[in-house]
Amino acid sequence: MGEFLYRAEGRLFPETSRSHLEFRLFLDRDYRGLEIHFAYEPKLLEDPGAIAPLAAEGRQRFGLPDAPDPPFLQNLLTLSFDDARGFRGAAHRHPSDQTLFLGDQPSPGLEAGPVPRGIFRITLSVHAVVTEACTYRLTVRSLGETP
Amino acid sequence: MKRPLHWIPTELHSHTVHSDGTMVPATLAAEAHRAGFGALALTDHNTATGRPALTAEGENHGLVTVPGLELTTFFGHVLVWGAEPSVDWRTLGPSDLGPALGSLGHRSTLAIGAAHPFRGGNPFCTGCFWEYDLPFDDLDCLEVWSGVDPDLLVDNHRALALWDQLLDQGVRITATAGRDWHRADPVPGLRSATFVGVEGSDPTDFIQALHRGRAAPSLGPLPSLARGEAGIGDRWDAGSDAPLTFGVKNSGWGLALGSVEGPRVALVSNLGALATHALGPEGGSFEVPVADLGLRWARVEVRGLVEGRERLLAFTNPVYGASGL
Numbered sequence A: 001m002g003e004f005l006y007r008a009e010g011r012l013f014p015e016t017s018r019s020h021l022e023f024r025l026f027l028d029r030d031y032r033g034l035e036i037h038f039a040y041e042p043k044l045l046e047d048p049g050a051i052a053p054l055a056a057e058g059r060q061r062f063g064l065p066d067a068p069d070p071p072f073l074q075n076l077l078t079l080s081f082d083d084a085r086g087f088r089g090a091a092h093r094h095p096s097d098q099t100l101f102l103g104d105q106p107s108p109g110l111e112a113g114p115v116p117r118g119i120f121r122i123t124l125s126v127h128a129v130v131t132e133a134c135t136y137r138l139t140v141r142s143l144g145e146t147p
Numbered sequence B: 001m002k003r004p005l006h007w008i009p010t011e012l013h014s015h016t017v018h019s020d021g022t023m024v025p026a027t028l029a030a031e032a033h034r035a036g037f038g039a040l041a042l043t044d045h046n047t048a049t050g051r052p053a054l055t056a057e058g059e060n061h062g063l064v065t066v067p068g069l070e071l072t073t074f075f076g077h078v079l080v081w082g083a084e085p086s087v088d089w090r091t092l093g094p095s096d097l098g099p100a101l102g103s104l105g106h107r108s109t110l111a112i113g114a115a116h117p118f119r120g121g122n123p124f125c126t127g128c129f130w131e132y133d134l135p136f137d138d139l140d141c142l143e144v145w146s147g148v149d150p151d152l153l154v155d156n157h158r159a160l161a162l163w164d165q166l167l168d169q170g171v172r173i174t175a176t177a178g179r180d181w182h183r184a185d186p187v188p189g190l191r192s193a194t195f196v197g198v199e200g201s202d203p204t205d206f207i208q209a210l211h212r213g214r215a216a217p218s219l220g221p222l223p224s225l226a227r228g229e230a231g232i233g234d235r236w237d238a239g240s241d242a243p244l245t246f247g248v249k250n251s252g253w254g255l256a257l258g259s260v261e262g263p264r265v266a267l268v269s270n271l272g273a274l275a276t277h278a279l280g281p282e283g284g285s286f287e288v289p290v291a292d293l294g295l296r297w298a299r300v301e302v303r304g305l306v307e308g309r310e311r312l313l314a315f316t317n318p319v320y321g322a323s324g325l
Helices: A048-062 B025-034 B051-060 B097-102 B154-168 B203-212
Strands: A004-012 A019-027 A034-041 A076-083 A086-091 A097-102 A118-128 A134-142 B006-011 B039-042 B064-073 B076-082 B110-114 B141-146 B174-178 B193-198 B215-218 B221-227 B244-250 B261-269 B272-278 B284-288 B297-306 B309-315
Touching (some): A076 A097, A118 A134, B025 B051, B051 B064, B141 B154, B174 B193, B174 B203, B261 B284
Antiparallel strands (some): A004 A134, A019 A118, A034 A097, B076 B110, B215 B309, B221 B244, B244 B284
16 A cells, blocks of 8 residues: 555535535655545435425426425535646546546546646535535545656 | 538437446447447546547447537536537636637637536536526537437426527527437437538538537437528528428438327428428428518427327427528
């Protein structure tokens, strides 16, 4: 397991929806790659009593009077990355526990290549928090330095 | 001399594991080929990393692959076909899309459209509902049909009504269909395609065709429309005394007219319906003289009963009047 480079945890709320949190970390070396682990919970809101008022508000807002209450609503948080040279891709996906790789064999959605020294930016896009609160954990590990 | 157009059944909105789809590019290309599409646009959310693999796999299946991307923001989903756009979706508020698209300069290599503009947004699907306040003139396309069996969805009825309203206002915007294809599941209903009228088989031909309005969303029947030399998406010549000619035939893709009860074709316009004709199982062609100088656009709709429900089965983009648009 590679060297720990960064760790963050936090708590998000419905009011955090539709905003981006940004983490800027300084990498003092060139890396062959990075392993990013990201997890959040809960993922789903399944309580019909909690879904009903949110769905009613959505129906009214979007003019969908006949839409039934969905069986669940979900929190959606996604990550995207920029290194010192530019955009490194986005991981727009639904699982609430993700391990992502940057490097020669990147995860789908991310650009291949080493991660250079400089500011590395992680953007946490909070598409929706529908539960009372949602906690997240984010860690970044090195996959080794560039020779 | 105009080159003949080839009308290619195209899927313009799809995803892979490079965003939130479940298919790898190889599976998506194989599924698109199996479904009979001639062209496929990969529009993963906020990333273009699936393009090289899809292009290679598309070649193996004889599919034209149109590069694309879905700028997935909190205030709308923006389909971009062509070169990867230098727009940072994370910086866009409801008033920022217009200036961002303006900064792209001449857009001949890109076509840009609003995806599923009336799908419910947060808490159902954040950003799915179109909330950008830019004029629709700034876009090239509007995804009037989204999803499988699109005419059954009320959001698509609203999109069609919006499109007609825009046409009446003089906005020229190309209507498209897109499944928003995420999974390789069996299709739980009727599938749609956008028949794109192209001169060649390069991806840029498809982008040019979208710019020019050479598109007809359909479940299978292929409608046609012309006035003189002006075809779908074209403007007819001032002073033209040619009639509007229109019709529909089976495309060989998707639903055939033989499995439709009471199929009929209508020529609709800013002046209302100009003509309606019943169709046989092979379709038909018709013409209407143009007498009214107030005619600014006309388009074809094909309707009929399928699986017990009355549906819009296909429609063209308009042929446009010499002035006013």
